[in-house]
Amino acid sequence: MPPFSDEATLQRVGIIDTHTGGEPTRIVISGGPDLGTGTLLEQKDRFQKEFDEFRSAVVNEPRGSDVMVGALLRPPINPDSIASVIFFNNIGPLNMCGHGTIGVAVAHEYLGRIKSGHYKLDTPVGTVKFELTERNKVTIQNVPAYRYRKNVEIEVDELGKIRGDIAWGGNWFFLVNDHGQELTLSNVEHLRSVTLKIREALKASGITGKDHQEIDHIELFSAPEDPNNDSRNFVLCPGGAYDRSPCGTGTSAKLACLHTDGKLAPGQVFRQESIIGSLFEGSISERDGELIPSITGTAYVNAEATLILDLNDPFRFGIQH
Numbered sequence: 549m550p551p552f553s554d555e556a557t558l559q560r561v562g563i564i565d566t567h568t569g570g571e572p573t574r575i576v577i578s579g580g581p582d583l584g585t586g587t588l589l590e591q592k593d594r595f596q597k598e599f600d601e602f603r604s605a606v607v608n609e610p611r612g613s614d615v616m617v618g619a620l621l622r623p624p625i626n627p628d629s630i631a632s633v634i635f636f637n638n639i640g641p642l643n644m645c646g647h648g649t650i651g652v653a654v655a656h657e658y659l660g661r662i663k664s665g666h667y668k669l670d671t672p673v674g675t676v677k678f679e680l681t682e683r684n685k686v687t688i689q690n691v692p693a694y695r696y697r698k699n700v701e702i703e704v705d706e707l708g709k710i711r712g713d714i715a716w717g718g719n720w721f722f723l724v725n726d727h728g729q730e731l732t733l734s735n736v737e738h739l740r741s742v743t744l745k746i747r748e749a750l751k752a753s754g755i756t757g758k759d760h761q762e763i764d765h766i767e768l769f770s771a772p773e774d775p776n777n778d779s780r781n782f783v784l785c786p787g788g789a790y791d792r793s794p795c796g797t798g799t800s801a802k803l804a805c806l807h808t809d810g811k812l813a814p815g816q817v818f819r820q821e822s823i824i825g826s827l828f829e830g831s832i833s834e835r836d837g838e839l840i841p842s843i844t845g846t847a848y849v850n851a852e853a854t855l856i857l858d859l860n861d862p863f864r865f866g867i868q869h
């Protein structure tokens with residue numbers, strides 16, 4: 549311990565950092581808040597209302613960045629699950645996170661808690677199954693996905709009329725195929741501006757997902773750069789950052805739309821390329837009248853570390869949005 553430190557003023561948070569297709573996940577493995585018992589949705593609400601400063605401290609600057617997604621590990625809700633998880637980003641908790649689930653799986657492998665095989669992970673929107681098929685490679689079986697509305701037309705500032713589908717893949721998405729934009733990494737700031745305008749137009753028009761839930765993810769599609777793939781996407785996340793991965797919940801929403809349109813058969817592989825060229829392979833199955841997406845991707849451990857929140861630090865809770 550450095551001689552100048554006062555242990556009484558320091559809060560320590562153990563983390564594992566991973567990235568999935570370039571998109572980071574910071575997994576809190578110790579030092580997190582006590583959220584009590586109850587359903588994971590109730591714990592998520594408690595996390596948001598009572599411990600939002602902790603969320604900001606973990607993922608916001610100066611320790612994190614706008615692009616970082618956090619994952620707070622909790623004891624399992626279901627006895628046959630390995631853990632529960634509450635995902636969060638720079639502005640608040642998330643319902644579900646596909647790339648984060650892959651990162652959590654690989655972190656469990658790194659910690660020696662699992663090896664190759666089938667497992668379950670509890671999330672606020674349901675229990676997710678996953679298979680660790682080999683080191684760093686994971687297939688998740690997501691919560692049921694579906695298209696809520698097709699060909700919704702909105703008027704967007706400086707863009708004119710835009711049409712898209714509203715779909716659920718664990719989060720709410722507005723999926724746009726015809727947008728006239730170039731999906732290249734060099735164009736990401738313009739794409740952020742375009743998708744922010746689309747999201748603002750949806751909100752201004754009162755267009756929501758089911759039960760008036762906010763559509764907080766915008767997803768643009770184009771032809772892939774690699775002809776071996778089926779599609780390239782750009783995904784705007786709730787906090788204004790773009791997803792470096794192909795987005796697990798966004799790909800799930802896309803799979804549901806494709807299947808509903810008769811363009812993707814059960815079990816058929818769909819190769820979704822991200823804006824940086826990383827890849828998810830997806831497929832869909834039908835179970836009890838619901839569409840179950842499966843997403844395969846890879847994640848890698850970047851760091852094992854201890855975050856220090858010094859009570860004397862005016863920015864110990866991060867630079868909050």
